[in-house]
Amino acid sequence: MSFDYDLFVIGGGSGGVRAARIAASEHGAKVALAEEYRMGGTCVIRGCVPKKLMVFASSFPAAIAEAQAYGWDAQIGGFDWTAFRGKLDAELDRLEKIYRAGLNGANVTVYDTRATIKDAHTVCLASGEEVTAKHILVATGGRPFVPEFDGCEHVLTSNDIFKMESLPKSVLIVGGGYIACEFACVLNGLGVEVTLMNCSPLLRGFDAGARDLVVAQMEASGIKIVTGIVLDKVEKTDDGFAVHGSDLRDAQFGAVIYATGRIPLTEGLGLEDAGVTLNRNGSVKVDEWSQTNIPSIYAVGDVTDRINLTPVAIREGHAFSDTVFGGNPRHFDHEMVASAVFTQPEFASCGITEEQAQEQGGAEIYCSAFKPMRSSFAGAQDRVLMKLVVDKSSRRVLGCHIVAPEAGEMIQMVAIAMKMGATKEQFDATCAVHPTMAEELVTMRKPSRSY
Numbered sequence: 001m002s003f004d005y006d007l008f009v010i011g012g013g014s015g016g017v018r019a020a021r022i023a024a025s026e027h028g029a030k031v032a033l034a035e036e037y038r039m040g041g042t043c044v045i046r047g048c049v050p051k052k053l054m055v056f057a058s059s060f061p062a063a064i065a066e067a068q069a070y071g072w073d074a075q076i077g078g079f080d081w082t083a084f085r086g087k088l089d090a091e092l093d094r095l096e097k098i099y100r101a102g103l104n105g106a107n108v109t110v111y112d113t114r115a116t117i118k119d120a121h122t123v124c125l126a127s128g129e130e131v132t133a134k135h136i137l138v139a140t141g142g143r144p145f146v147p148e149f150d151g152c153e154h155v156l157t158s159n160d161i162f163k164m165e166s167l168p169k170s171v172l173i174v175g176g177g178y179i180a181c182e183f184a185c186v187l188n189g190l191g192v193e194v195t196l197m198n199c200s201p202l203l204r205g206f207d208a209g210a211r212d213l214v215v216a217q218m219e220a221s222g223i224k225i226v227t228g229i230v231l232d233k234v235e236k237t238d239d240g241f242a243v244h245g246s247d248l249r250d251a252q253f254g255a256v257i258y259a260t261g262r263i264p265l266t267e268g269l270g271l272e273d274a275g276v277t278l279n280r281n282g283s284v285k286v287d288e289w290s291q292t293n294i295p296s297i298y299a300v301g302d303v304t305d306r307i308n309l310t311p312v313a314i315r316e317g318h319a320f321s322d323t324v325f326g327g328n329p330r331h332f333d334h335e336m337v338a339s340a341v342f343t344q345p346e347f348a349s350c351g352i353t354e355e356q357a358q359e360q361g362g363a364e365i366y367c368s369a370f371k372p373m374r375s376s377f378a379g380a381q382d383r384v385l386m387k388l389v390v391d392k393s394s395r396r397v398l399g400c401h402i403v404a405p406e407a408g409e410m411i412q413m414v415a416i417a418m419k420m421g422a423t424k425e426q427f428d429a430t431c432a433v434h435p436t437m438a439e440e441l442v443t444m445r446k447p448s449r450s451y
């Protein structure tokens with residue numbers, strides 16, 4: 001049977017674009033890709049990239065305060081959100097063009113339209129046109145989840161933050177994960193009064209000691225944190241929004257942002273019609289090769305809800321193309337994937353937490369918390385934390401948790417050693433770089449706790 005394409009990719013985000021480019025340019029496949037919105041997906045258009053630029057923008061007031069403490073006669077003026085947003089839009093346009101050029105350069109046919117699946121080898125475009133492909137890759141990502149409640153239509157999500165006309169004076173952020181905590185710090189840094197509300201403790205699932213330090217410093221920086229409250233109503237008022245919930249009556253905010261998780265974008269995609277099995281939360285069920293139960297249909301990235309991070313989607317997409325089109329069967333190993341939460345202070349992790357180590361036993365914890373030289377000199381009370389979880393018998397470093405400025409940059413390096421199976425003794429045999437914060441990672445002599 002002949003097909004229009006060897007591969008049809010649905011979704012032009014990190015995973016889909018990588019898979020399409022590798023299949024076409026490195027393995028000579030005839031590839032098409034459909035994207036209904038903007039090329040680049042969540043990461044580029046409304047996620048990691050604009051978020052990180054906002055993190056940079058929000059860091060200047062603290063930097064100026066520190067400069068003053070170091071003797072500079074420095075003053076910060078007001079923040080021009082409109083000017084920043086204009087530059088942000090231009091940057092995203094530039095990146096989108098690069099993604100598009102990459103696909104064009106690889107001879108991938110791009111359809112700027114929504115595509116759905118008709119059957120194991122057929123894709124329907126919004127125009128009504130049908131195209132066939134030997135393989136279909138679903139890389140549609142996810143979208144923010146907002147629970148149903150009275151007035152939920154008034155709340156914003158992370159998608160809307162980058163498009164706000166002006167910054168509100170005050171904001172209520174609901175949620176306690178990566179997105180809620182990152183935006184709480186960003187908006188606080190930009191001068192917005194931030195209240196962060198979650199049912200359970202913030203950053204649940206992360207190493208508790210590290211998480212507690214991040215939360216304490218977020219509070220010290222002026223973010224009001226409320227836990228244990230369930231919000232049940234949001235009303236629009238003349239000046240903003242009134243919110244109601246348990247122990248909360250008529251509290252007023254300039255904006256309400258929900259960051260209560262993301263859900264896979266599989267609705268209306270035709271997957272069930274094609275016989276593809278979905279997980280209970282709607283994500284596409286795949287095996288380690290990213291293959292669904294229908295052999296010609298694969299899925300990568302957030303739509304599969306494995307580890308929802310851009311670099312993971314990219315690796316999954318690349319491995320898929322090498323396997324299916326490159327004669328090089330390999331799958332992405334989801335062990336020891338490092339990540340960073342871009343809060344203030346930054347928080348980065350790789351491997352298991354102290355709580356997981358305690359549960360499984362046979363582990364030592366090496367931990368150091370201290371005032372870093374730079375902010376300590378400026379009179380700040382900030383503390384940083386470095387923690388290693390070490391397997392007692394193999395001596396392998398199984399977990400690393402860092403709370404510190406540039407923790408994301410540090411964990412990238414540590415993750416290489418951890419992925420190679422480095423032991424605590426190999427960490428210690430590595431000479432320290434002095435004076436740095438990260439030198440603590442190779443100088444912690446005695447375990448703080450043992451399980």
Ligand code: NDP
Pocket residue numbers: 147174175176177178179180182198199200201202203204259260261262307308309339340341342
């Ligand atoms: P998360 O799943 O990380 O967190 C969701 C939060 O919302 C949890 O604190 C949860 O509370 C809370 N929550 C869930 N339902 C409700 C509800 N009905 N009412 C109130 N609170 C609720 O989701 P995010 O949206 O923060 O992030 C989504 C994904 O995006 C993450 O999995 C992450 O992988 C990725 N991401 C990664 C980033 C990075 O690498 N820096 C940055 C941003 C996103 P509870 O703890 O009680 O469940």
